[in-house]
Amino acid sequence: MVWYLSPLSFLGKLCWVQEAGYRGSCQDEQNLKADERSRHGTVTPSFSALTRVNLILSNRLGSENPSIVAEMESGLKPMDAEELRENAHKMVDFIADYYKSIESYPVLSQVQPGYLRELLPDSAPNHPESLQDILSDVQQKILPGVTHWQSPDYFAYFPSNSSTAGFLGEMLSAGINIVGFSWITSPAATELEVIVLDWLAKMLKLPEHFLSHGKGGGVIQGTASEAVLVVLLAARDKVLRKLGKYFLGKLVVYNSDQAHSSLKKACQIAGIHMENYRVLKTDSSTSYALSADVISEAISKDCAAGLIPFFLCATVGTTSSTAVDPLSEVGRIAKSNDMWFHVDAAYAGSACICPEYRHYIDGVEEADSFNMNAHKWFLTNFDCSTLWVKDRSALIHSLSTNPEYLKNKASQANTVVDYKDWQIPLGRRFRSLKLWMVLRLYGLQNLQRYIRNHIKLAELFEELVAADSRFEVVVPRTFSLVCFRLLPRPDGQDNGYKLNYNLMDTVNSSGKIFISHTVLSGQFILRFAVGAPLTEERHIKAAWKALQDQASALLADPGNSEF
Numbered sequence: 001m002v003w004y005l006s007p008l009s010f011l012g013k014l015c016w017v018q019e020a021g022y023r024g025s026c027q028d029e030q031n032l033k034a035d036e037r038s039r040h041g042t043v044t045p046s047f048s049a050l051t052r053v054n055l056i057l058s059n060r061l062g063s064e065n066p067s068i069v070a071e072m073e074s075g076l077k078p079m080d081a082e083e084l085r086e087n088a089h090k091m092v093d094f095i096a097d098y099y100k101s102i103e104s105y106p107v108l109s110q111v112q113p114g115y116l117r118e119l120l121p122d123s124a125p126n127h128p129e130s131l132q133d134i135l136s137d138v139q140q141k142i143l144p145g146v147t148h149w150q151s152p153d154y155f156a157y158f159p160s161n162s163s164t165a166g167f168l169g170e171m172l173s174a175g176i177n178i179v180g181f182s183w184i185t186s187p188a189a190t191e192l193e194v195i196v197l198d199w200l201a202k203m204l205k206l207p208e209h210f211l212s213h214g215k216g217g218g219v220i221q222g223t224a225s226e227a228v229l230v231v232l233l234a235a236r237d238k239v240l241r242k243l244g245k246y247f248l249g250k251l252v253v254y255n256s257d258q259a260h261s262s263l264k265k266a267c268q269i270a271g272i273h274m275e276n277y278r279v280l281k282t283d284s285s286t287s288y289a290l291s292a293d294v295i296s297e298a299i300s301k302d303c304a305a306g307l308i309p310f311f312l313c314a315t316v317g318t319t320s321s322t323a324v325d326p327l328s329e330v331g332r333i334a335k336s337n338d339m340w341f342h343v344d345a346a347y348a349g350s351a352c353i354c355p356e357y358r359h360y361i362d363g364v365e366e367a368d369s370f371n372m373n374a375h376k377w378f379l380t381n382f383d384c385s386t387l388w389v390k391d392r393s394a395l396i397h398s399l400s401t402n403p404e405y406l407k408n409k410a411s412q413a414n415t416v417v418d419y420k421d422w423q424i425p426l427g428r429r430f431r432s433l434k435l436w437m438v439l440r441l442y443g444l445q446n447l448q449r450y451i452r453n454h455i456k457l458a459e460l461f462e463e464l465v466a467a468d469s470r471f472e473v474v475v476p477r478t479f480s481l482v483c484f485r486l487l488p489r490p491d492g493q494d495n496g497y498k499l500n501y502n503l504m505d506t507v508n509s510s511g512k513i514f515i516s517h518t519v520l521s522g523q524f525i526l527r528f529a530v531g532a533p534l535t536e537e538r539h540i541k542a543a544w545k546a547l548q549d550q551a552s553a554l555l556a557d558p559g560n561s562e563f
Ligand SMILES: *Cc1c(COP(=O)(O)O)cnc(C)c1O
Pocket: 158, 222, 223, 224, 225, 226, 260, 262, 315, 317, 318, 319, 344, 345, 346, 347, 373, 385
């Protein structure tokens, strides 16, 4: 087995990770583009964008440089240290320039579906092209199709705040490029992950049983979706080992109507029958948190019908409105029914490193597993989702394999962690490096300050909304997300649905800011999530002004009188 790294794929990775940009003047590029298009037509759709960037890079690099062309003719030299140094410096400049000018781009990409096929040739070039040309293409053709998640005017979904530390860790990981499935494939990768997850667990004051010295431990998954899938599999197999595999059709999973769709997908993958996937109702009386009575009632009903409740997922910081399920109560119900209790704190978990927000995960002691996305609100570049389990053997039981070709002394002796047995894929990246960088380069106090600052900015936005009687804040703000809406006219027909949809649509398509929406109790709600890396007070104020101006225009338009 050979895993292969070239400077070209390394550059493509840097570029991809950070949605890199390049400020170049490329007058001739336009002509070249038209020329190429007429010669080549459109691109084959089946390449992934990343593969394409790498392919373009590997084919173009060197057309300016005769020695590289000669090398390629006599046999490719894909990892030359000096070439890497030179080109990686250029790439870093390119990315730094992107961050410097990020505010000049429309936040939400303004392209139409299929735009890129028009711009790229339909097959890969035969001869190398230059890095300069490719970076020009990134500027001219790729960046217009990028939605700028790191822009200070980005307020949609949840943030994905990158940082210099996260970036450097990602860069180092791409540079070393190990595939760390077993301890032996790079002991440092496994051991650093164990240590860093223990550090983070202590910062969150997670219960001792999640730490590596006991029966539990932490692992980095790619996403919260993978995290919930692996624990669902562990829980499923644990109960089926007890009851027998024919009981699969009787297993019931519970979450609230505010929980993330990833659990539903996990059920589909894990073979849980969809009619046994329970979506429990929440409403404004609990600010959209699960209520213990609703859960108990659903469980009793299922038990009476001969079904087997086995998995209960609570959310701390729901995706719609950052509702917080009451973990202690929910956990006690799970325990008394012998169910696996999973806590999804993908977004809000980060805030719990601050003592004043830690109480939101009180009750996590009851949990069998706990998940938080460091790539959302913890300055760690995507992807890095941290998962802790109370009993790692359940996970390993479900996910381990032991083929001959992977056998080695350390694994056989059972003295090491082999993370391949804690996740779906075999191969895994050295992701702990970036989390380690973030923790070391910033330190706990700065990270706390950073969370508090975002929450303060969200508070400011909430105050601005509350001070304008045309608007309302829909649910109390808990973290850095504000849910609000423009109030409909009293005689409006659709309870403000169209009015608010149009408000979102016009501000988004202006390119000035990017917000998203949700629906709560049938109401169309606007979501304003603070947390992009460069957001400051002035961006909040400007965003609010854009929203107010648009609202005034919409309300003044006689065509909107039915709202
Ligand atoms: C974002 C989010 C997820 C899904 O995250 P991925 O890492 O993209 O799978 C799951 N749950 C909650 C509460 C989230 O906010």
